[in-house]
Amino acid sequence: MTPTTQHLRAARYTWGGDEFLFVEIAEAMSLTANFTANAMASALAARTVDGIVDICPANASLLVRFDPDVIPPGSLEELVRDIEHEVAQLSEQTLETRIVEVPVWYDDPYTGETVARFRKGHQRPEGTDLDFAAEENGLPSAAEFIRRHHSSPWLVSMVGFVAGLPFMFQIVPQEEQLEVPKYLSPRTDTPPLTVGHGGCFACVYSVRGAGGYQMFGIAAAPIFDPAQRLADFEDFMIFFKPGDIVKFKPVGEEEYRAIQAEVAAGTFTYRQAPVTFDLQRALDNPTTYNRDIMETLNGL
Template sequence: MQTRYSYGGDEHIFVEVSEEMSLAAFFKSLSITQAIRNANLPGVEEICPANASFQVKYNPDICAPETMLAAIQDIEKAQASGKAEIDTRIVEVPVFYQDPWTHETLMRFRDRHQDPDGTDLSYAARINGYDSVDAFIEAHSGSPWFVTMVGFVSGLPFMFQMVEREKQIQVPKYVRPRTDTPKQTVGYGGCFSCIYSVRGAGGYQMFGVTPMPIYDPAQSAAHLKDFLVYFKPGDIVKFKPIPESEYHEIIKQVEDGTYQPRTKPVRFSLSEFEKDMAGYNAAMQEALYEH
């Protein structure tokens, strides 16, 4: 589809780059918003990238709406001829799958679920054609994920898995939302995984929890001293299944102020990735674990 522009009241311009989610649509949105940020356009106050769209907040007293619209359209045209490449980082996120806390919560809300007699993981495995929960966990954690947007609640990352479309995991949200979700739950809805940054309501399927804080208003965690939100669009996430003993060990490290996520800087090329997704993913993961 052709990029669609619309005004959102007097102070916003909303831009839809695609009607459906894809890595190409995400990259287009990300590259345009990065270029807008680098351009330092007069009047721009906030830029919010999303999965296949973005929104710009501006001051109409500084820049007229039609002038801002034309400037963004010019940036879009310039980006169309550029390479789809970004400098980013790959981050290991430890996950305690099938933990007791999300299990207790999901059992309290079975009356709101498509499968009242099962669990969220068993349901997700079955409808995606996996013969066991373990096989499903391997698929969920085996290939990395792009953080495509951060929102819903402060610090919550939405993530899209970096695999061929036919391998994408698809799981609907709960029939009716829960009124409770444990903090740092790894959830799933539609084609997106997420990490609930705070305890609260939610409708995504619950697969496990991570001991790694991703949002800290007090900035007490060692890896959140610079900013209270850890993830940003363009980050690449590699989930790592861990046992309960390692979960508690990391929790202690977080409390002691010694925990630091495993990360590596990477330059990501969409065209090279699309040539060999499995090989490209493997190379990134090798880089993550190099000493």
Template sequence: MTLPEHARYTWGGDEFLVVEIAPDMSLEANFVANSIATRIEERELPGIVDICPANASLLIRFNPDELPYMDLERHVRDVDVEVRKATEGVLETRVFEVPVWYDDPYTRATGAKFREGYHQDPSGTDLEYAAHVNGLADAQEFVRRHHERPWIVSMVGFVAGLPFLYQLAPLSEQLEVPKYLSPRTDTPPLTVGIGGCFTAHYSVRGAGGYQMLGIAPAPIYDPEQKLADFTDFSVLFKTGDIVKYRPVNEAEYREIEEQVQAGTYRYKQASVTFSLTEALDDIDGHNRKLLEALNVA
């Protein structure tokens, strides 16, 4: 995919700058957005309040009394040029293995409550619908396609700790599923769902419109920071993290739940280098390289 030559800059009142890298999501657009956010943060400009990278854009909140808006725009435009000229295209990040009980009774029961008037196919389940719209044989085939390739965290937000993830797969093989016709008023905590081309990993219970695929046994948001994986921060995922979902059965789900309650559970994870160039040239080869790190972790 070819990105627009220049980002689109939009001001939101006196305190916000929106930088739109591209109108559509892509690995390239997401990489540029996150790279700009990182480099602006590294400049330690006075007056920067917050930097929020998203799928193909970023939002910068600033104090105009400390940082004139023209100065901020100049810095961002300079960084945008730097990022696009950079030849290495690498990101030092982490890869996580995340267990999921696909087709679990909790999301099934919730889905059954929200069919008529909410869902495109009231007669089936979310997984069956997801398989159908992707031309797959059955729900099991969809589950396999969902967990066999890793996903990259493209943004974190909406509610505390909720990541949106984009699958590292050729465009022709990416999974895409429409969201509910009308959002549910309930979604079990730690539901793993899909809407459009994005997986959303619900950090807490609440409303939602993504098709529900399964449920995870371990938290991704720990405000009390009880587990060791949350020692530094209450939110597990950061933009750029790589996630490999691993299917588990009920017995393993319960076992992990017990470890979480005991405070002993640790996510399997490793440090890796993500290369945009390698991913675009040979996505499956680069995926294997990323996932090898989990085998030695």
């Protein structure tokens, strides 16, 4: 990531059938491209335009579903292009969001058992996914990889693949990002709440199912609650939203079990706090900015 705001070319607009407008902001993920996607989505939602059914920001793009009988495609495109121009001209590139602490039991037995079952589809049949990740990133040990994984915040760049699964992008300079390839052959099983990694993206698997990301640990609390039992899901069954910032907190077995008991009792709530994400500060001085933004949780 360069130390100044990256300038993006004009977005590419295409249509998906009669109901979808796809806006490709950039070909590659970056903090700037993702900020633009979220800022455009927020601005479009604030207009409360009749005929717009859904607005879905992604890593470096925006998808708008609309009813062509209510808003003509040409009118929608003109509106979204105007918003793109407004976002590009912003003097302060900030986004009102929140930082959330996600407890993770790294190197846990659940993902460990699954890792052992699927070594034939892995680049490195011996060892574990954590061993492989450390080696791929030139780090001396799995413990150092875990430290690097939880010592900086992650931006939720999009939510998808399965219900409620967040893709997360590390808020560090590009040369410091943790990068690990996916499995050579996808697994047919992944434990729910697995903390995974593929390419430059981290994720938390919201439900049990197939997957190909490297597995590093397991989150202690749900991120998808269809029954909406827990207070954090009172408004919506999916916890994460694009633009959220995540701070992973390493926990041991005892704390993991205690959190699981709170979840079962219906009393668990995530530690979270409102923050203003400042794109320019994140690009100019990520080390200082990351420390400041994570310290927002310390006063809770």
